[in-house]
Amino acid sequence: MLISKSNILLLVAAKIYYLDSTSSKGKAGITIRETFDADTRFVYIGMSKDKTIEFINKQQTGANNPAVIFTKPNITLPCYLKISKKGNTYEGYISPDNRYRSEEHTSELQSRQYLVC
Numbered sequence: 001m002l003i004s005k006s007n008i009l010l011l012v013a014a015k016i017y018y019l020d021s022t023s024s025k026g027k028a029g030i031t032i033r034e035t036f037d038a039d040t041r042f043v044y045i046g047m048s049k050d051k052t053i054e055f056i057n058k059q060q061t062g063a064n065n066p067a068v069i070f071t072k073p074n075i076t077l078p079c080y081l082k083i084s085k086k087g088n089t090y091e092g093y094i095s096p097d098n099r100y101r102s103e104e105h106t107s108e109l110q111s112r113q114y115l116v117c
Contacts, residue, residue, distance in 0.1 A: 009084070009085065009086055010032075010083075010084065010085035011082065011085075012030050012032070012082065012083050012084075013030075013080060013081065013082040014028075014029070014030050014080070014081050014082075015078055015079070015080050015081075015098070016028050016029075016047055016079050016080075016081065017077060017078045018077060019047060019049055019077070021049065023049070024049060025048075025049070026048070026049045027047065027048050027049070028046055028047055029044055029045050029046015029047060029054075029081060030044065030045055030046065030081055030082075030083050031044045031046075032044075032083060032085070032090070034061070037061075039061055039062045039063075040061055041058050041059060041060065041061055042056075042057075042058050042066070043055075043056070043058075043090045043092075044056045044057075044066075045081050045082075045083055045092040045093075045094075046081065047075060047079070047081070050073070051074060051075050051076070051077070052071055052073045052074075052075070053070075053071065053073075053075050053079075053081070053094050054068060054070075054071050055068070055069040055070045055071075055092035056068050056069065057069055057090070069092070070092070072094060075094065076096065078096075079094060079095065080093075080094070080095040080096070080097070080098045081093065081094060082095070
């Protein structure tokens with residue numbers, strides 16, 4: 001999905017049922033990227049193999065240091081994740097029952113187009 005207006009409302013949600021234990025680096029989540037380039041800016045919310053949720057924001061193209069906005073350990077499965085976008089503000093959500101009570105954290109990302117992965 002390509003979004004070309006910076007003030008558009010965007011909502012992407014996912015339910016994680018299970019994480020395979022075959023890879024120590026296995027993750028499941030939602031990424032919104034500026035382009036398909038490897039060094040592009042992005043926001044990500046997802047779960048790692050140890051059942052820790054991360055909300056990550058990479059502000060600069062080419063930078064190798066994305067900022068971890070928050071982490072939340074020991075999440076039980078299934079769980080629901082959501083990223084919403086209003087203007088240039090992204091909000092990351094976690095829910096055990098698909099009832100999102102409040103955002104976990106917000107992050108700014110300035111761009112004119114986005115790719116949902």
